[in-house]
Amino acid sequence: MSIVIQPYERHHEDAVRAFNARLRAAGIGPDLVFYEQTHPEWLEPTCNSPLYNQYFVAVENGDVRGAYALKYERFHLRESGDYRVACYHHPLSEGIIDRRYSSVGGLMLRDALAREPMLYALGMGGDDRPLPKMLKVIGWPLASIPFYFHVVRPFRFLREMNVLRQSPLRCLLMDFSAFTGMGWLAISALQTAKRITTRIDKTIESATVDEFPASVEALWHSAKNEYAMTSVRDYDTLARLYPGEAKHLTRLCITRNASLIGWAVVGERRPSRKFGALRVGSIVDCWARPDDTLPVIHAAKECLIQQDMDLIVTNQSHTSWCEALSHSGFLTTASSFVFAPSRQHSATLKGDVSQFHITRANGDGLPRNF
Amino acid sequence: MNPELSRHVMAIASDIFNVPLAALSLTSSPETVERWDSVQHLSFVLALEEAFHIEVSPENIEQIRNLGDAVTLVQAKTGAGR
Numbered sequence: 001m002s003i004v005i006q007p008y009e010r011h012h013e014d015a016v017r018a019f020n021a022r023l024r025a026a027g028i029g030p031d032l033v034f035y036e037q038t039h040p041e042w043l044e045p046t047c048n049s050p051l052y053n054q055y056f057v058a059v060e061n062g063d064v065r066g067a068y069a070l071k072y073e074r075f076h077l078r079e080s081g082d083y084r085v086a087c088y089h090h091p092l093s094e095g096i097i098d099r100r101y102s103s104v105g106g107l108m109l110r111d112a113l114a115r116e117p118m119l120y121a122l123g124m125g126g127d128d129r130p131l132p133k134m135l136k137v138i139g140w141p142l143a144s145i146p147f148y149f150h151v152v153r154p155f156r157f158l159r160e161m162n163v164l165r166q167s168p169l170r171c172l173l174m175d176f177s178a179f180t181g182m183g184w185l186a187i188s189a190l191q192t193a194k195r196i197t198t199r200i201d202k203t204i205e206s207a208t209v210d211e212f213p214a215s216v217e218a219l220w221h222s223a224k225n226e227y228a229m230t231s232v233r234d235y236d237t238l239a240r241l242y243p244g245e246a247k248h249l250t251r252l253c254i255t256r257n258a259s260l261i262g263w264a265v266v267g268e269r270r271p272s273r274k275f276g277a278l279r280v281g282s283i284v285d286c287w288a289r290p291d292d293t294l295p296v297i298h299a300a301k302e303c304l305i306q307q308d309m310d311l312i313v314t315n316q317s318h319t320s321w322c323e324a325l326s327h328s329g330f331l332t333t334a335s336s337f338v339f340a341p342s343r344q345h346s347a348t349l350k351g352d353v354s355q356f357h358i359t360r361a362n363g364d365g366l367p368r369n370f
Numbered sequence: 371m372n373p374e375l376s377r378h379v380m381a382i383a384s385d386i387f388n389v390p391l392a393a394l395s396l397t398s399s400p401e402t403v404e405r406w407d408s409v410q411h412l413s414f415v416l417a418l419e420e421a422f423h424i425e426v427s428p429e430n431i432e433q434i435r436n437l438g439d440a441v442t443l444v445q446a447k448t449g450a451g452r
């Protein structure tokens with residue numbers, strides 16, 4: 001019996017449902033299932049966009065034993081311009097639940113590389129998870145993308161942040177901090193110590209827009225070579241990623257003397273056990289010249305505070321954005337958001353992640369988390 | 371089966387799967403070796419490629435269902451069984 005990897009088509013749908021049923025029955029987690037429709041709801045292939053998803057299945061005698069997705073898109077290198085890449089995401093293998101299929105994970109990865117050598121993976125929950133371990137084995141470099149957070153409501157944060165309340169003692173300490181106000185003081189002190197008291201220039205304004213204006217195109221071109229590498233963020237890409245009907249995301253345009261200097265996309269994260277009942281806002285994506293990152297971060301933060309978030313989070317790779325976050329009172333901690341370019345892709349990249357512009361909008365996180 | 375080649379493949383497996391050589395046999399497989407998961411399977415394949423200067427195709431990766439299959443594959447690729 002041999003396994004053949006092929007594009008996911010309608011006649012595979014029943015087999016994918018059966019595959020998902022086996023995964024669910026094994027109890028590995030309700031989210032670890034593959035898409036049950038052949039056509040991606042997010043970024044469905046169209047004839048004229050370089051940004052689209054495509055799904056593949058590993059089939060053995062009509063049974064699906066694995067599946068993965070590629071998000072094709074364009075990146076930009078300062079040295080050489082735009083180029084095609086694909087994000088390897090959502091790989092699932094029967095090997096997770098049946099050791100007889102241990103080879104499927106590696107098969108799918110090699111298949112993806114054969115289809116598109118310029119690959120990357122992003123997120124993955126940390127470099128100690130199976131996928132990043134596998135990528136490391138085949139020589140992909142791994143780099144964490146810094147994680148930043150800003151606590152808007154310390155009391156609720158201390159009471160609800162489940163990932164910090166992992167033991168009875170920790171729960172007790174956090175409740176004590178919350179109810180005595182000591183936690184509030186500590187968090188506020190930390191966040192204030194890092195913040196630069198900056199008066200945002202009166203010539204700078206921020207506005208919410210339903211759709212990004214055409215002026216984002218000029219901003220893209222004026223800033224793209226300030227970064228050693230970035231995903232393309234031109235007008236067409238933004239229209240595809242953040243169409244007007246995506247009401248769960250807020251688009252901000254930041255101007256100086258009525259000229260666009262930056263934009264940001266913010267949104268509320270889906271509820272998750274990790275955050276308890278907290279309302280968690282995220283700075284999903286952003287763009288500006290490195291000199292203009294501070295007003296953009298300020299606008300994004302203020303917007304999420306006005307939207308009543310308890311906690312604001314983001315992942316940003318470039319030094320300028322990280323500095324802007326620090327100067328806006330964001331704190332940083334361990335990140336599980338990992339960037340891994342394939343060997344061929346890595347060979348073209350000059351510098352490290354601190355010179356690249358990678359955000360939560362890269363990878364497959366948009367529909368999954370928001 | 372070429373005994374020397376078998377020993378070499380088993381030694382690589384012992385190293386990758388962190389199992390004493392004496393505990394392995396040609397029938398050892400992901401079902402019987404605890405640390406033989408997807409990640410280690412790929413590590414094993416890469417180690418074989420490096421050790422024997424061979425290239426393992428996707429079809430070959432999937433054919434390695436136990437250590438005996440690995441030995442057979444390496445023999446075929448290197449001609450060492452002849």
